[in-house]
Amino acid sequence: MTFWLVLTANSITFGGLLFLLSAGFSLIFGLMRIPNLTHGSLFMLGAYVGATFVIGMLGVKMNFWLAAVLATLTVAFLGALAERLLLRRLPGDLLAQVLVTLGLAFMAADFCLMVWGGDPLSVATPPELAGFARLGILVFPNYRLAIIVIAGVVAIGLWLLLERTRLGAMIRAGVDDPDMARVVGIRVSQLFTIVFALGAGLAGFAGIIGGPILSVYPGLDQDMLPLALVVVILGGTGSLLGSFVGSIIVGFIYNFGQALLPELAYFVLFLPMLLVLLLRPQGLFGRHVP
Amino acid sequence: MSGRYLALGIALVALATLPYWMTGIYYINVASQILFYAIFALGLNVLLGYAGLVSLGHAGLFGVTAYAVAYILQLGFGHSLAILGALVISMASMAVYAVLSLRATGIGFIMITLALGEILWGLAYRWISLTGGDNGLNVQTRPELFGYSLSDVNTFYYATLIIFLLSLGAVTVFVRSPLGAALMGTRDQPRRMNALGYHVWAIRFHACLFSGLLTSVSAIMFVYYTQFISPQTLALTSSAEVLLMVISGGAGTLLGPIVGAGLVVIVKTVVSGFIERWNFLLGAIFVAIVILMPEGLVPGTVRLWRLAWRKRARDAKAVPGSAEAKP
């Protein structure tokens, strides 16, 4: 019985982490039509930078949440730089965007290896969330439950941003029709920088939040990028609700699939992804047929 | 115009005489690798450059062919059967791959091919009785062509060169043919092509098969060269690598993929011996290409060359002292 409960709880928490990872990708792709293949690297950079702050520099250890905020800002800044200096020159040029994002991914991966070496870094769980919670017969780590809360807060925050603020309205207009948005006077290029920075920051945030669970190691970028792609495909691009629901669904498929169908462990995510693509290419909640 | 033919002629002569002026077996081997990876890139370019379809799973098909060769050889059959069998298997796989992927275009196509590539990679790991899992399969010997053994470095190089030239010829013929033109039409204006009565899906499907043929030829050369195949060859990073070869060299051009293949192979094999952080360098080169020549190395170089010529011609024509003279 606990087996099912643990898997269910973990599906939701893993889904929460996946949401944090993929929300940024979905946003960038939905608005700017850029497949940001650097996304995994941004996740890893956020994890490394955050881990460095948590482990402590010059003997000063930092509070986990402060480190997370700083890591997020750092990665958001790097994202903004990449957008302004590189991606801005390539509107609509899919191939060049693929080339530059992959090139940046190579550079980021090797950079992390240069700076942090080959050894994995352990990120300590923030002490206030260490320990376990008892929910009936289920005993589950506090931190993982906290991730559900964090993902929920971020989801609500993004929703409020998109639905209730002027910036959000401009973003939605840009997603629906960039040319009309320009005609109406929306500074689309500035918007793009902000959105890319936001997406990158989300990825970095996801990286450090995932740190206590996943640790940080070379190759983390390549491990997480396909997961982001699967979520975005299942949930549909450009849709926040799609990202959220898609993440939870992928969380369930991942946990139950690996546990119950170990023979298919390597395909457990890609088979459903393929099925969805064949039957409904725009994903569950996507609006545009890609 | 004649300048281009002269350059190509010189290149051909250089390639034909390479074993004589290239110092060392090792570098001749590097040249062989560049050539068969160039065939792979040319194959991907048929879809990427001329059909506008970005395939992120091509390494999966490459791997299927290589495994087919290795497996048939392990069963005890000879090289001719292995090669023939591999070609048949890979064309069949490509047909299935195409039918599934062509259900969508644009990002949908990219994602389906990604999923298919990952599934093939997973199969390579799990289907241990067929693939040997991550231990891979060894290919003990290389075949003999007309009495010449491909185990000899120079022979292998020449065999690869001939196959490369044939492939390049095939791609040139294809691109210049009505089918090629129709394909480019479906890339640029799919709806109009449909309205004009072209069967867009069938055109793309045939392009996929042609791409698959080139990919499998390249894979056969690869597996005989390395004499080993394992799941790493089908990983997403391998698909990304060949994609980068095509894009960095110039998608939609004949020479672009060849230059791209040369770039990646040289940095990975030769430069990595001198520069420890060669991965970073490779990424930086790609970023630089995007900044300076986003259309790719070959079209970009041609463009810059033409600009330089035009500037020279303009300067030469300007009469000194007149308003047209450049400072």
Add this chain to the structure above:
Amino acid sequence: MSRKVTRRKFLAGTAAGAAAATFNFPAPAIAQAAPFKLGLLTVKTGPLAQGGIQMEQGIVTFLKEKNYTFAGRKVEFISADTGGNPAGTKTKAQELIERDKVDTIVGPLAAFELLAITDYIAQQKTPCLSLAAAEDMTQRRPNPYFLRASATSSQAMHPMADFSAKELKLKRIITISEDFAFGYEQMGGFQQTFEENGGKILKKLWPPIVTPDYTPYLAQIEGVDGVCQGFAGSNPLRFMKQYQAAGLKYPVVTGETGGDDALLRSYGDEALGLHSACPYTLDLNTDSNKRFVAAINKDYGVDPGFYCAGLYVNGMVVEAGLQKTGGKSDDKAELMKAMKSVSLTDTPRGPIKFDRFGNVIGDIFIRHLEKANGKLINKTVKTYKDVSQFWTYDEKKFLEQPVYSRDFPPVKS
């Protein structure tokens, strides 16, 4: 690379040569002026770089200690980055052998890399010393040019199982390891010995190599009194953290990669109590180990682990082999024979010698992860002496059974 042969050198050489011929001395250094070329195949980019970097540290430390001179001959060291994939390994092996004309290769790191070049190195008659644990390289498909001074995948797991059954008194274990050959071979070896000693393996779990979250597997661990894991690279760190987060408290036993001393700097308290079996242990009290650890501490500021020590020992074997051939490396078969016959008593991993397949017979150390002075250490609690790749089994019988795989030995329950 021309050397100016001055008259003095020439005369000295001739005199020395004449003296050698007369008195049967081993050929002096002057007559062997060409350097001995040692090539390293390692991984310095990508996820495998963790072990690859440590490998280079190990061999370079040994070379520096010997002042880049083996048996009176200068050593030229060439390092090649394979990128962690088999095609790259083949290419770099070709570079080292065909372009750089190396006399011996140390490395590569991974089993699949080694398998990609095994035919090639035999064909080129280049001695190769690797840590790659692929069992059949020294069992059912032995390569005469291959030497392994570390261990096969199961070499340390047999004693680990023995210890688990006899000293930890464990009876029911679930194994969990990555879904690839190294995992299968480790767990297979553990299972065979554990079950012979009255234990029972209830289930064998195989998460794919890329598994960010092990919870779906951890949720299946119950009804046991111990867990055996065989993770490698950076996965042990993640596994132990998630193991603790899953609320599991059963004792965990592991092999050479799961409890590697090099991971101690990354591990946290979640790893306390871990028992591991390894051919190398940091606290081994031999002179060479003390020297080795001090040198690594000084040059790199870290404690060495299994990969680092492995390459250092490889260096020792190469040097000892060269001592036996009198510095000569032209006849590769002779060099190989010399290295295979090497028997050392003072190495960072204790005494070693090789069996007829080229695999090491050496000590396996059982360690217990504890805290001392606020730092994590692996305390050696038992030493199994002179363990071979066949453990206590009859060699012939062992070779007749299939190689340890996902389904062999089969789970009986």
